[in-house]
Amino acid sequence: MTRIRVEGAAPYDVVVGTGVLGELPGMVGERARTVAVVHAEGLPEIARPVCGALEQAGYVVHALPVPDGEAAKEAGVLAGLWSSFARVGMTRTDVVVGVGGGATTDLAGFAAASWLRGVPAVLVPTTLLGMVDAAVGGKTGINIPEGKNLVGAFHPPAGVVCDLATLVTMPREDYISGLAEIIKAGFIADPVILDLVEDDPKGAASPDGPHTRELVERAVRVKADVVSADLRESGLREILNYGHTLAHAIEKAEDYRFRHGHAVAIGMVYAAELARLAGRLPADAVRRHRDVLTSVGLPVSYAADWPALRATMTIDKKSRGSTLRFVVLDGIAEPGRLEGPDEDLLAAAYREIGR
Numbered sequence: 001m002t003r004i005r006v007e008g009a010a011p012y013d014v015v016v017g018t019g020v021l022g023e024l025p026g027m028v029g030e031r032a033r034t035v036a037v038v039h040a041e042g043l044p045e046i047a048r049p050v051c052g053a054l055e056q057a058g059y060v061v062h063a064l065p066v067p068d069g070e071a072a073k074e075a076g077v078l079a080g081l082w083s084s085f086a087r088v089g090m091t092r093t094d095v096v097v098g099v100g101g102g103a104t105t106d107l108a109g110f111a112a113a114s115w116l117r118g119v120p121a122v123l124v125p126t127t128l129l130g131m132v133d134a135a136v137g138g139k140t141g142i143n144i145p146e147g148k149n150l151v152g153a154f155h156p157p158a159g160v161v162c163d164l165a166t167l168v169t170m171p172r173e174d175y176i177s178g179l180a181e182i183i184k185a186g187f188i189a190d191p192v193i194l195d196l197v198e199d200d201p202k203g204a205a206s207p208d209g210p211h212t213r214e215l216v217e218r219a220v221r222v223k224a225d226v227v228s229a230d231l232r233e234s235g236l237r238e239i240l241n242y243g244h245t246l247a248h249a250i251e252k253a254e255d256y257r258f259r260h261g262h263a264v265a266i267g268m269v270y271a272a273e274l275a276r277l278a279g280r281l282p283a284d285a286v287r288r289h290r291d292v293l294t295s296v297g298l299p300v301s302y303a304a305d306w307p308a309l310r311a312t313m314t315i316d317k318k319s320r321g322s323t324l325r326f327v328v329l330d331g332i333a334e335p336g337r338l339e340g341p342d343e344d345l346l347a348a349a350y351r352e353i354g355r
Helices: 021-028 044-056 075-088 102-117 128-134 164-169 172-188 191-199 212-229 236-241 244-253 260-277 283-295 306-313 343-353
Strands: 002-006 012-017 034-040 060-066 095-100 121-125 139-144 147-154 159-163 325-329 335-339
Touching: 002 212, 012 021, 012 212, 021 044, 021 095, 021 121, 021 159, 034 044, 034 075, 034 102, 044 060, 044 095, 060 075, 075 102, 075 139, 095 102, 102 121, 102 128, 102 139, 102 147, 121 128, 128 172, 128 212, 147 244, 159 164, 164 212, 172 191, 172 212, 172 236, 172 260, 172 283, 172 325, 191 212, 191 283, 212 236, 236 325, 244 260, 244 306, 244 325, 260 283, 260 325, 260 343, 306 343
Parallel strands: 012 159, 034 060, 034 095, 095 121, 121 159
Antiparallel strands: 002 012, 139 147, 325 335
């Protein structure tokens, strides 16, 4: 296995490997008596061995299923977890374990952050997207009708266990969706990721590919390095939102039925076109965005009502007052900011992804 350290006020390890559930008891710790395993209801075959490993270590384990996907990230589901925590007697020394994709770990993390003003959480992401993005970094939250992830808290986990064996059973489209966040890490910080994908797109699009473990570890290291320096997204961490300003607007427009990675892929191309039109990114770098993303089966175009998308983008978390702010590139692995772009520029970049 590989251990990747995330530094900060409360350092923790991200363990990457195959058959690594044995790491869970050490992350839960000796102070806990009760463990609430919050898991996606469609993953009983993965939740069972997690519960088994914890029970064998002597904990009192309560399995708490939640809806699959973004349906879990709702206020009503969160309130239900609070009631369950009360029912099983969760104290401040007890632990929440989140098992599932990014939506499940986001919810479990926020439930832990808000119960008794904060109890420890250990996360077991079971999707590619969850491993390289959602479970690492301490961001937790839920959606509201007005937008995605607008309610939440920064709550670093006590540890993250990425068992690569769970990727083998993922639906192909979901796996490919997760590649968007890996490719994003390549564009903002680690071009070797782009080289690996370009050398073998077919292998990159499969959990059995020769570079799967390296791609996961490189993406996790990018995120670990960034969040170690900036937990609360006050500066550097904003680069992890590359492509997300438009992506979150697309997800809301599609009532969260659009895969997050697909939206991020489109959002990255939009940000690249925006940077090109602003005179900051060469055209060949924009073409590389399109080529790398399409080579693994990710979308790079989208057509919907621009005024509605633009209105949603106004409440993006990077905005300051009425000023819209974008993460853009000045070159591969050279992220920067574009603040208050002209409305005509925004619309022109959107026309480019509608072609």
